[in-house]
Amino acid sequence: MPETKKIALLIDCDNVSHNSIEGVLAELAKYGMVNVRHAHGDWNSPSLSGWVTKLHPNAIRPMQQFAYTKGKNATDSAMIIDAMDLLHSKTVDAFALMTSDSDFTPLVLRILESGMPVYGFGEKKTPQPFVDSCSLFIFTENLSVDREEKLDSPQLQLNKKTKNELRQDSGLVRLLRAAAEQTAEDDGWSALGRVGSYISNNSSFSSINYGYKKLGDLIRASELFDIEMRNGGTAMYIKDNRK
16 A cells, blocks of 8 residues: 655745635645644734634644744745755655745745645635646635534535636646547547546646536536546546547
């Protein structure tokens, strides 16, 4: 049985909302165990009061960073140092950065050079360079917890894109078609697993950003491909349905 991947989650509390932390942790559980959970910020600041209520229930360690100079973001520097210390400690196998700040793009690239994936989580205002640099990036607005539910039962509030909305996203359409084409077998059909692997290796795509928990559900909704279920209905294969 393969060893569980150990993930370090570093949170830039100055630049991301606390409302989606449960959803972020639930998403990361798909990829491994989040054994490091550090939340960076000036905990004397009233603006972090929402984060304070999230620390203990989610086993997150607050990392204090005083704002020594007005106008300078000391939190960014502290978080980068923390990440580099963890990288060189060789105690984690992957990183998750929860921030909406593009200043962390060089950090992402440095971690990727070390052979570790970087899972990014940020608000929709996050600059594109940071989004594109991550191994996978999910907008935190898509990982919010229903306030009527208990905190230990996160419910993703997914706003599903319609068929027309998916088809109008030219970047998405190109990515899906390229993935199917590059992974096609001799009969022209592509196994969904190989399609997903191709996409993961070539983009920061996540189906959750389009309102779908699974890639297969998004592909069905787009109606861009013919679909065939094989191996007793357990394996999905797709083929471009353009004539």
